[in-house]
Amino acid sequence: MPPKHQPDFSFLRHVPLRRVHLFTLVQIVCLAVLWILKSTFLAIIFPVMILGLMVVRKLLDLMFSQHDLAWLDDILPDKDKKKKEDEKKKKKEKKTIEPESDEECC
Template identity: 70%
Template structure:
């Protein structure tokens, strides 16, 4: 489940990956490696979510030049195997570097992982909606779901997500953590139950695979076309009446 969840996040459409997802192939080789690692007494091998997202972010390509005040345009990801090979080579060599690595304080390592986790939260819709809870309406950003979904419905959806996250966190911290994967699977039933609480219109904006910025861009382009078409029709009517 860790492998599949990480693969889904990494292969989101907004990352513009070109080499394909390969979910089944990845899971097949992970299963083979788990069998080998089990026989050899080695740790199991799966994709780590935070590290994988940080890896993708480090390989993103953006335009070098842009107008003042304009955000650089995202071009895609440098898809290669060099960084992955070097990461695992260094991981293997770290076994022989134990006498040196033991001098690194644990708070330093915790700080690195904390920074990576916080940095990966940027752009996550859940975090944006949490900020909306304490943000006055006049200061709220122009988000696509704020245009189409009432705020009380947005806050209700955020509350349900936060409640599920809190329950998983508590469960993970107790002796019942062994059933954590089963609880992750139970979230499928929670999501299905939301179909009876929210309309499909609301869920299409609050829980959609299409990135929020892409939907907003398409809607803005559609509005511009309709506005341009309306102005042309008005000019034609004016000429005709004249």
């Protein structure tokens, strides 16, 4: 899908699309491994595999930058994050506009 047709998610603004796809692939593989494990006689070690996911998460630090992981692995819902970003932009614009208008008046 071309970038102009993608939804306006904040993580897509900050992380390259290939990195997003790679992160999603890692998540799908982990889900598949857990699902297969749960369906076999090895289901008894399922709790240990949950701990294994923590190891996978630490290995992601080697594959992704901290900036990318901060955007991809964030727990704050996108709609709330977008509102906060928009508010910050408005405050910055307002601060830059106010001094200019004062100088023009006086």
